[in-house]
Amino acid sequence: xxxxxxxxKKLRAPALLLVLLLLLIALPHARPGYAVVLVYTxxxxxxxxxxxxxxxxxxxxxxxxxxxFFGVGIYTSAILGMKLPLPVVICIGxxxxxxxxxxxxxxxxxxxxxxxAIFTFGLVELIKHFVLWYELKYTGTRGRFLLPxxxxxxxxxxxxxxxxxxLTTYFIKRSKYGLALQSIGEDEEAAAHxxxxxxxxxxxxxxxxAVFTGAAGAIWAIRLTYIDPYIAFDVNNSFMPVLMAIxxxxxxxxxxxLGAVVFSFLREVLITRFPYYYMLLIGTxxxxxxxxxxxxxxxxIQRWRRRIWGGxxxxx
Amino acid sequence: xxxxxxxxxxxxxxxxxxxxxxxxxxxxGEIVGLxxxxxxxxxxxxxxxxxxxxxxxxxxxxxxANITGLKPHRICKMGIARTFQSVxxxxxxxxxxxxxxxxxFGAPNSVAPAEAxxxxxxxxxxxxLSAVGATPAKDLTLANQKRLExxxxxxxxxxxxxxxxxxxxxxxxxxxxxxxxxxxIRDQGITIFMIEHVMKAIMSxxxxxxxxxxxxxxxxxxxxxIATSKKVIEVYLGE
Numbered sequence: 001x002x003x004x005x006x007x008x009k010k011l012r013a014p015a016l017l018l019v020l021l022l023l024l025i026a027l028p029h030a031r032p033g034y035a036v037v038l039v040y041t042x043x044x045x046x047x048x049x050x051x052x053x054x055x056x057x058x059x060x061x062x063x064x065x066x067x068x069f070f071g072v073g074i075y076t077s078a079i080l081g082m083k084l085p086l087p088v089v090i091c092i093g094x095x096x097x098x099x100x101x102x103x104x105x106x107x108x109x110x111x112x113x114x115x116x117a118i119f120t121f122g123l124v125e126l127i128k129h130f131v132l133w134y135e136l137k138y139t140g141t142r143g144r145f146l147l148p149x150x151x152x153x154x155x156x157x158x159x160x161x162x163x164x165x166x167l168t169t170y171f172i173k174r175s176k177y178g179l180a181l182q183s184i185g186e187d188e189e190a191a192a193h194x195x196x197x198x199x200x201x202x203x204x205x206x207x208x209x210a211v212f213t214g215a216a217g218a219i220w221a222i223r224l225t226y227i228d229p230y231i232a233f234d235v236n237n238s239f240m241p242v243l244m245a246i247x248x249x250x251x252x253x254x255x256x257x258l259g260a261v262v263f264s265f266l267r268e269v270l271i272t273r274f275p276y277y278y279m280l281l282i283g284t285x286x287x288x289x290x291x292x293x294x295x296x297x298x299x300x301i302q303r304w305r306r307r308i309w310g311g312x313x314x315x316x
Numbered sequence: 317x318x319x320x321x322x323x324x325x326x327x328x329x330x331x332x333x334x335x336x337x338x339x340x341x342x343x344x345g346e347i348v349g350l351x352x353x354x355x356x357x358x359x360x361x362x363x364x365x366x367x368x369x370x371x372x373x374x375x376x377x378x379x380x381a382n383i384t385g386l387k388p389h390r391i392c393k394m395g396i397a398r399t400f401q402s403v404x405x406x407x408x409x410x411x412x413x414x415x416x417x418x419x420x421f422g423a424p425n426s427v428a429p430a431e432a433x434x435x436x437x438x439x440x441x442x443x444x445l446s447a448v449g450a451t452p453a454k455d456l457t458l459a460n461q462k463r464l465e466x467x468x469x470x471x472x473x474x475x476x477x478x479x480x481x482x483x484x485x486x487x488x489x490x491x492x493x494x495x496x497x498x499x500x501i502r503d504q505g506i507t508i509f510m511i512e513h514v515m516k517a518i519m520s521x522x523x524x525x526x527x528x529x530x531x532x533x534x535x536x537x538x539x540x541x542i543a544t545s546k547k548v549i550e551v552y553l554g555e
Contacts, residue, residue, distance in 0.1 A: 189400075
C-alpha cells in the first residue's frame with residue numbers, strides 16, 4: 001500500500017461523517033415537518049443506545065438504568081423548563097443524571113452480572129414510585145405540562161447531544177481508559193492487579209454515560225409536552241438501548257448506531273403502518289435476529305465482506 | 317531490611333483458618349519459594365499480600381510501609397505485581413495490549429501511550445512472545461499465556477513479583493524455559509516470591525523456602541534444609 005492510499009483511507013471515515021453531519025444540519029431546511037420529528041426520534045434512540053454501550057459494552061455490566069437517567073432528565077426539564085434557558089436546563093438534566101449515576105454506582109458497582117442488572121432495573125421502579133408519591137403528596141397533581149418549543153429546536157439540541165456523545169465515546173475508546181474498561185470486562189480481578197482503579201473507573205464511566213441519557217431526556221420532555229412518572233420512567237427506555245445495541249452488534253462503535261437507526265426507524269414505520277400488530281412484529285424481528293444474527297447487523301456486514309474479500313486467518 | 321514482611325497474618329473463610337498467624341519475610345533480591353500441600357493457604361497468602369483479600373488480623377509491610385488492606389491497584393502501583401494460579405489474561409485483547417495496560421496503569425509513574433507500546437514490545441521480547449504480539453491472548457498456548465501474565469506483571473515495574481504456580485501444567489521443556497525466565501527476572505533486580513509444586517524447579521531456583529500446612533508455617537530454610545526436614549517429608553508423604 002502506498003502512503004497516499006493510507007492517508008486517503010484515514011481521511012475517508014471523518015470525511016464521510018462530516019458530510020453526514022452537514023446533511024443532518026441541513027435537513028430541517030430541506031424537509032421540514034414529519035421528517036424532522038422522525039429523525040430526532042432516531043437521534044434520541046442513538047443517544048440512548050450509544051450512552052448505554054459506552055459503559056456496558058466494554059465492562060460487561062448490563063445496566064437497565066437508562067430509563068432512570070432519562071426520567072431524571074425529563075423531570076429536570078419539567079421542573080426547571082419555564083424558569084431557565086433551554087441549554088442550561090439540558091446541562092442540569094445531564095448533571096442530575098450523572099449525580100444519580102455516581103450515587104448508584106458507588107453503592108452497586110460491586111455487584112456483578114445479573115445482580116447489577118436487576119438492581120438497576122429496580123432503580124427505575126423505585127424512582128418512578130418515589131416521584132409519584134412525592135407529586136401526589138406535595139404537588140397534588142400526577143403529571144406536569146411543559147411549554148412546547150419548535151421541532152427544529154428539539155432536533156438541533158438532540159443532534160448536538162449526539163455529536164458531543166460520539167466525540168466523548170470516540171476519545172474514551174481511543175484513550176488508555178478505553179483499554180482499561182475493556183480489561184475490566186475481560187477479567188476484573190486481573191485488571192485491579194494491573195494497577196487499574198476499577199471501582200473509580202466504572203463509577204465515572206457510568207456517570208459520563210448518564211450525562212447524555214439525562215440530557216436527551218431533558219429535551220425529550222419538551223417534545224412530550226405532558227409528562228407523569230409512568231411516562232418519564234418508562235422501562236421500555238431501559239430495554240430499547242440494550243435491544244438496539246445487540247441488534248446492531250456490540251463489537252464496533254458503528255454497530256449500536258446502525259442498530260439504533262434501523263430499529264427505531266422500523267419501530268416508527270411499524271407503529272404508523274400496523275398500530276395493532278407492531279409489538280408482535282418487533283418481537284418477531286428480535287427473535288429472528290437473535291437466532292440468526294448472533295453478532296448483530298455488524299456480524300452480517302462482516303460476513304458479507306469476508307465473502308467478497310476472502311477470509312483472513314491469524315496464526316498463533 | 318526485608319522488602320516484604322508479614323506479622324501474625326490471619327485469614328478465616330467461615331470457621332476455617334486458611335492462613336493462621338503466619339510470620340514471613342522476603343529480603344531484597346531473593347527468590348523465595350512457598351510450598352505446601354493443596355489447600356495449605358499459599359494462594360490465600362498471596363491474595364492477602366496483593367490486596368485481593370483483607371486479613372482478619374496481622375500486618376503486612378512492603379518496604380517498611382504498612383500495606384495491609386490496601387486496594388490491589390494501590391499495592392500494584394507501590395511495586396508488587398503478581399500472576400495467577402489459573403491464568404487471568406485479557407482474553408480478547410491482543411497480547412501487546414495486555415502488557416501495555418501494565419505500563420499504562422500499574423507503573424509508579426504515568427507512561428505515555430507511545431512509551432507503553434515500546435515497553436510492552438520489549439517485554440514481549442523478554443519473555444519470548446515477540447512473534448505473537450498481535451494475537452488475542454485467548455489464542456495463545458497455556459505456556460504462552462503464563463509468560464504473557466509475567467510480561468504484564470513486569471510492565472508495572474515491580475520491585476517484588478509474586479508468581480503463583482508459574483509452571484503448573486507446563487511440559488518439561490516449558491518448565492525449563494520458565495525457570496530460566498525466573499532467573500533472568502531476578503538478574504534485573506526484581507525480588508521474587510513464588511508458589512510452586514514442581515519440586516525440581518523450586519529446589520534449584522530458590523534461595524530460601526517456606527512451607528505452609530493447614531494455614532500454618534511449619535518450616536523455613538534453604539532448599540537443602542527443607543528437602544531433609546522430617547516435618548516437611550511427613551506433611552507430604554505421611555508418617
